[in-house]
Amino acid sequence: MIHKLDEMTWMELDQLDRERTLILIPISPLEEHGPHLPIGTDVMAAADIAEQAAMQLAHKASEHAIVLCPATPLGCANITADFPGTISLRGSTLKNVVVDICLAWVGQGFKYLLFCNHHLDPIHMKAILWAIEEVKAEHTVHIAETMSRSVYAGLENEVATHGRAMGLDMRFEIHADAKEAAYIRYRRPVLFKPDAAPLEPVRIDVRKGMQAGHTTFKQMGAEMGYIGSPAQSDPDFGRLHIEACTRQAVELALKLIRGESLPPISPKMWAFLDKFVNLD
Numbered sequence: 213m214i215h216k217l218d219e220m221t222w223m224e225l226d227q228l229d230r231e232r233t234l235i236l237i238p239i240s241p242l243e244e245h246g247p248h249l250p251i252g253t254d255v256m257a258a259a260d261i262a263e264q265a266a267m268q269l270a271h272k273a274s275e276h277a278i279v280l281c282p283a284t285p286l287g288c289a290n291i292t293a294d295f296p297g298t299i300s301l302r303g304s305t306l307k308n309v310v311v312d313i314c315l316a317w318v319g320q321g322f323k324y325l326l327f328c329n330h331h332l333d334p335i336h337m338k339a340i341l342w343a344i345e346e347v348k349a350e351h352t353v354h355i356a357e358t359m360s361r362s363v364y365a366g367l368e369n370e371v372a373t374h375g376r377a378m379g380l381d382m383r384f385e386i387h388a389d390a391k392e393a394a395y396i397r398y399r400r401p402v403l404f405k406p407d408a409a410p411l412e413p414v415r416i417d418v419r420k421g422m423q424a425g426h427t428t429f430k431q432m433g434a435e436m437g438y439i440g441s442p443a444q445s446d447p448d449f450g451r452l453h454i455e456a457c458t459r460q461a462v463e464l465a466l467k468l469i470r471g472e473s474l475p476p477i478s479p480k481m482w483a484f485l486d487k488f489v490n491l492d
């Protein structure tokens with residue numbers, strides 16, 4: 213059964229069996245998404261993934277209670293912070309926020325937490341992952357984050373396959389791109405603003421940009437705040453994208469509550485976060 217945290221009383225929450233309750237916590241920053249997509253694109257996607265996953269889990273894990281939290285609209289997005297609308301936390305701040313959210317649940321005896329995230333910035337990812345590790349080091353709990361266990365785990369991605377079939381070079385579909393534009397067109401079509409500016413494809417090699425000393429997408433040449441080909445989006449591609457994210461979240465949640473091993477985060481990615489990504 214699904215319980216929406218913000219609509220529950222503490223007594224209703226307190227009645228749930230701690231051993232059979234999964235807490236779903238959507239988390240992503242408010243961030244500019246080009247002239248054509250809303251600032252809340254990632255927050256909306258994270259909330260959608262959590263809500264859709266909750267509905268599937270209510271059937272697939274019916275012996276468990278699913279507590280669906282309202283989206284936490286926080287994250288690290290320094291790379292677009294030179295546009296209005298991006299509210300970027302320092303990595304250390306986000307890490308503390310995530311630790312505190314976890315400890316609030318753990319302190320009440322809850323043991324299964326899944327952060328549903330739709331933002332792949334390395335600082336954001338490191339903050340969440342390091343927070344989870346810190347809490348797990350002190351408590352016997354089961355906590356995970358979705359993107360690290362799909363993208364960082366190298367899971368097969370049929371969305372990228374579909375994108376390539378559409379003629380997209382997915383290496384350059386990075387931000388407010390064809391996928392995200394497609395998602396908004398699918399889920400909230402009135403928020404898609406294709407006429408706000410000419411949406412010419414923007415192809416930028418972010419790795420090279422960083423090596424050249426640039427710290428934001430704008431400095432790398434993304435003057436309108438997007439990297440990719442958002443004009444090449446269609447609602448069907450958006451549906452595919454969000455369904456794939458949801459399916460991965462559901463599979464991860466089932467592993468988490470059944471005590472099975474989670475898809476491993478690539479050691480290379482872990483080493484990159486550890487050595488090259490700074491939370492301060």
Ligand SMILES: [Zn+2]
Nearest residue numbers: 253254388392
């Ligand atoms: Zn985004």
